[in-house]
Amino acid sequence: MRTLLPWLMLAVAAPAAAASPGPLPVEAAARFAQLALDCVQREYPNKISHVLASDRDARTPRELTPVFYGCFDWHSDVHGHWLLARLARLHPDAPYAPLARAALARSLTPAGIAAEVAYLGTPGRASFERPYGLAWLLALAAELRAWGDADARAWSAALAPLEQAAAARLSDWLPKLAYPIRTGEHNQTAFSFGLVWDWAAATGDSAMLALLRGKAATFYQRDRDCPIAYEPSGEDFLSPCLAEADFMRRVLAPAQFAQWLGAFLPGIPRTDKPWLAPGIVTDRSDPKLAHIDGLNLSRAWMLRGIARGLPARDARRAALESAAAAHAAAALPAVTGEHYEGGHWLGTFAVYLLTGQRP
16 A cells, blocks of 8 residues: 555546546555455355345345345445456456456356346335445446447446346436435435436436436535535445535536535635545444445545536635545555455445546
């Protein structure tokens, strides 16, 4: 990690208009890839979110969801596959790339995906992995689509039925969702809306973009004075305030976003003085307390995204970029895999931060 931190400080603190820093160092990418390789086909321990309609539904994770049964839970396995696809695409000659490709090939088969689609469509599972896991599934689909590789095209084709099912599930849900979900965990709407927006933009799904624009206007456009001083809650891995702003910078033009942000987070300094201290992690072996490492990572990329959404001369960018650097530097050394409680998912958050959010 000592060799990564200087690169990280450039990656996080550089002005959004500047050229991106050099590629993610091979040793860091290898470490994050190994975290995913260690879990994407590891069935136990496992925490399933599963509705049983009868005794017949008491089955193992591998039987229930034969593709995404690893990494402790379904959504972590989905974004573990995203991590492998992202790193293999960006570093095709890295030593871990053949292992990543082999893992993707084992998982993304037409038969396995058909079973996943059947599971998702079973009555009683309307809220399964909604919205977080479904949003990450779309992010995985977008990553495969962005990869100009014959195998990736085959994996993308295999995944397509589940991609379509996930998008349809969200499209059906969004018109009925009357209120935003403002938690700091999986159910939060703003973060997932950002992932889904990026997928819809990449695939040209104008209907999904229109749905999300409508929810941005209804849920968030009139928000004021977000109570960021009340964050974090003790088990957050997402910031309700920053995730909302990071979504809205996708929806609004820079000048509009700058005005909206001034009302939503009026306390952002117009200098680079310290603002928004990183969260404190007291026990990384506790799966909920370890969420704070993820909060620091997600805050870092959200702060960068918010800065990038502002006009180039906006004076708040310096404070946002400085806070992003502090959060990333606090969290990245903890992404080691020492404890499976964090090791099964934090690598994804680290890669999402260090390689840029969008496909």
